[in-house]
Amino acid sequence: MRLGPLSFAGFGFAALAAGFGLLSAPAELAASSTGLTALADTDGDLLDDALELRLGTDPSQADRDQDGRSDLEEYLLGSDPNVYEEPQNLPNGFSTMAFEVYQVGPDFILEFYALVTDRVHSLEICRALLNEERVYRWSELVPYQVDVVRSSTSLSGFDVQRARLRVDSAWVDQHPSLAFGAIAVIDQVMLADSVQLTHSGGYLAELNFRLNEGGTRASLGSNTHIGVAELSGGSSAAGGGQKAGGLVPVDPGAGGSTTGSSDEICVQTLVPIANLGGGRVQYVVADAGCDPEPGSVCMPGCALTKDDTIIGIDVIGLLGG
Ligand SMILES: [Ca+2]
Numbered sequence: 080m081r082l083g084p085l086s087f088a089g090f091g092f093a094a095l096a097a098g099f100g101l102l103s104a105p106a107e108l109a110a111s112s113t114g115l116t117a118l119a120d121t122d123g124d125l126l127d128d129a130l131e132l133r134l135g136t137d138p139s140q141a142d143r144d145q146d147g148r149s150d151l152e153e154y155l156l157g158s159d160p161n162v163y164e165e166p167q168n169l170p171n172g173f174s175t176m177a178f179e180v181y182q183v184g185p186d187f188i189l190e191f192y193a194l195v196t197d198r199v200h201s202l203e204i205c206r207a208l209l210n211e212e213r214v215y216r217w218s219e220l221v222p223y224q225v226d227v228v229r230s231s232t233s234l235s236g237f238d239v240q241r242a243r244l245r246v247d248s249a250w251v252d253q254h255p256s257l258a259f260g261a262i263a264v265i266d267q268v269m270l271a272d273s274v275q276l277t278h279s280g281g282y283l284a285e286l287n288f289r290l291n292e293g294g295t296r297a298s299l300g301s302n303t304h305i306g307v308a309e310l311s312g313g314s315s316a317a318g319g320g321q322k323a324g325g326l327v328p329v330d331p332g333a334g335g336s337t338t339g340s341s342d343e344i345c346v347q348t349l350v351p352i353a354n355l356g357g358g359r360v361q362y363v364v365a366d367a368g369c370d371p372e373p374g375s376v377c378m379p380g381c382a383l384t385k386d387d388t389i390i391g392i393d394v395i396g397l398l399g400g
Pocket residue numbers: 120121122123124125126127128131138
């Protein structure tokens with residue numbers, strides 16, 4: 080299933096030549112200078128072991144439920160990789176992407192996936208801090224690249240493309256709240272996804288709105304994610320628009336190992352208390368407790384996050400996507 084690295088031209092970034100003048104890393108985003116420590120992919124399904132632990136898939140089986148679709152394919156299609164379902168063919172013109180972040184020791188990994196019939200025509204990565212944001216064209220991301228691969232899939236006519244970037248975890252740790260986003264033109268469709276990160280209780284965690292009905296990560300091009308949409312509905316004051324969200328550590332295990340639990344989670348009730356403009360929303364944690372789901376492991380310090388304030392940054396909204 081694994082194929083070798085693609086050239087940039089193969090990945091569709093025509094701006095490469097112009098980008099060679101930008102090899103030095105922009106000062107505000109530090110490239111990791113260490114060797115890769117834990118980007119193993121034991122089952123060869125293109126999902127790193129560490130990411131599989133975060134997603135709740137089995138790092139040792141490429142097709143856990145034996146339905147003919149790999150864990151990666153099911154992740155991209157939105158089906159459950161752990162439950163057998165009769166595979167369906169995809170309609171013509173179907174496109175999807177995913178964007179995930181996780182930390183393995185000193186490396187902070189940004190991982191982009193796309194299901195393609197032709198290719199990824201462009202990819203931009205944006206990062207937002209509390210008071211500024213920046214968009215990186217692909218040609219500017221050379222200092223951060225781990226690899227780019229393309230692989231066939233069990234889906235007739237579709238390949239998967241993956242690009243991995245890494246930055247220095249220490250850089251990420253400097254910022255109390257930040258966000259990353261990806262905007263791509265895949266085949267003929269523009270898609271976007273983003274993640275919001277915050278430091279809470281000593282943990283770098285992802286604000287996860289997938290836990291509730293009000294927002295989902297944009298995997299099919301819709302832009303319904305993140306609390307901004309809720310605020311724009313008029314409930315910008317405390318007491319309105321209560322919303323349960325979750326904090327999920329971006330490091331799946333201590334010390335960069337991949338032995339941590341996949342379901343460490345802290346479910347919070349976030350109440351928006353201020354719209355800071357520019358896609359930034361400040362929340363107070365009105366309540367916090369462990370995920371009541373059986374078997375889940377609570378994020379250490381979860382209960383202590385009550386009354387914390389969290390600032391969410393919607394990079395897709397900032398970019399007008
Ligand atoms: Ca894997």
